[in-house]
Amino acid sequence: MRESSMRVLLVAEHASCKFGGEAMLPLQYFRVMRRLGIEVWMLVHARTRGELQDVLAGEFSRVHYVEDSLINKACWLVGRRLPSRIRTITTGAISHMNTQWRQRLHAKRLVHENKIDVIHEVAPVSPRMPSMMLGLGAPVVIGPMNGGMKYPAAFTHMQAPGEKSLYAVSKYIAWLANIVIPGKRLASALLVANERTRDALVVPKSGKTHYIVENAVDLAVLRTSRDVIAKDKDPDRIVYVGRLVECKCVHLLIQAAAIASRDVEFTLEIIGDGPERLRLEQLSRQCGIDHRVSFLGYIPHSECMQRLDGAAALVLPSVIECGGAVVLEAMSLRIPVIALRWGGPADYLDETCGILIEPTTQEAIVRGIASNIVLLISDELHRRQLGEMGRRRVEECYNWEKKVAQVLEVYRDAINTNRSKCE
Numbered sequence: 001m002r003e004s005s006m007r008v009l010l011v012a013e014h015a016s017c018k019f020g021g022e023a024m025l026p027l028q029y030f031r032v033m034r035r036l037g038i039e040v041w042m043l044v045h046a047r048t049r050g051e052l053q054d055v056l057a058g059e060f061s062r063v064h065y066v067e068d069s070l071i072n073k074a075c076w077l078v079g080r081r082l083p084s085r086i087r088t089i090t091t092g093a094i095s096h097m098n099t100q101w102r103q104r105l106h107a108k109r110l111v112h113e114n115k116i117d118v119i120h121e122v123a124p125v126s127p128r129m130p131s132m133m134l135g136l137g138a139p140v141v142i143g144p145m146n147g148g149m150k151y152p153a154a155f156t157h158m159q160a161p162g163e164k165s166l167y168a169v170s171k172y173i174a175w176l177a178n179i180v181i182p183g184k185r186l187a188s189a190l191l192v193a194n195e196r197t198r199d200a201l202v203v204p205k206s207g208k209t210h211y212i213v214e215n216a217v218d219l220a221v222l223r224t225s226r227d228v229i230a231k232d233k234d235p236d237r238i239v240y241v242g243r244l245v246e247c248k249c250v251h252l253l254i255q256a257a258a259i260a261s262r263d264v265e266f267t268l269e270i271i272g273d274g275p276e277r278l279r280l281e282q283l284s285r286q287c288g289i290d291h292r293v294s295f296l297g298y299i300p301h302s303e304c305m306q307r308l309d310g311a312a313a314l315v316l317p318s319v320i321e322c323g324g325a326v327v328l329e330a331m332s333l334r335i336p337v338i339a340l341r342w343g344g345p346a347d348y349l350d351e352t353c354g355i356l357i358e359p360t361t362q363e364a365i366v367r368g369i370a371s372n373i374v375l376l377i378s379d380e381l382h383r384r385q386l387g388e389m390g391r392r393r394v395e396e397c398y399n400w401e402k403k404v405a406q407v408l409e410v411y412r413d414a415i416n417t418n419r420s421k422c423e
Contacts, residue, residue, distance in 0.1 A: 128174035131183030143191025148200030188414035244274030256369035258287035331390030
């Protein structure tokens, strides 16, 4: 089957640039597939209707929605009082399954009305979350999933009281839930980002499991020439992009910046918001570098990329980062990245195109970030070499059009297999 004749339904809870993270994935699939001339529709929650109406313009009629329910609202009220990881596996999971049940009913109708060939459940990316996308009259592809993350040994103190025990119990609950709700077991294909995620799957790991990266960069949109970057580059600016929550360890970046400022001149821009912001602002004053640190809060994704483009480096000291799309975006802009050798950034970077610090202790991370800030600010040649190699790695391995081409091959196999069964 040719790509142009495929009819695809993308399903996810959210499709949004503002929400960030996995919510950006269905929107990217939709945009790239439409650019390739593929007949594709999207089914998401109505929370993002206003944003999608703005960003998709003439394609807006291809998006379908399920509305908020009383269960969704109740889960939100209870969940906002819980630690984020506990919220994810309790009220978040309940709310998601409620949304999925209603999406399943809607998807069944769309398959019939639009003669859908394949359904792709893009998110959630959790390998343990069960799927209700089954019995819809078309083959189902799920993923790429990305998860199975644990805290490094030096950071287990960040787990909320009871979180470790709850996570241990949740593994068995997830196993049971995937038996009762067998969407993943019955799916035509399961996509996983890495071996860590495959090991975390609680369904049989048969030959229908495929390795495809979760994140990528749309180079057709984020196209910046080398001359423009060199012209606008600011070798004295370090940038962090992400939520301001404890597991992102931005406090270690601020401590490192205080040490590095003894040797080199630079400024630090912190882009993002969250419950840790006030504490981080106080820390920057205590470290005596508040005049160097700017807290920019949340800014739109396009503006965020403009701030990143031209910086000396991106620093991402997170200890829980399954993906880390901003790492790939920085690499595509030829911006060197300093991150931890843990989770998603360790999948994307190596010594040829970035700087990875072992998360052995907090003190070692602070020293590692500080010394490498000094190195990148001081050594323009090294900075350029890392940037060029990062861009090359994105073009070769993390390009959205190449990723979609891989996914289309999976679609084709799923459609052909399904037709063979029906004959």
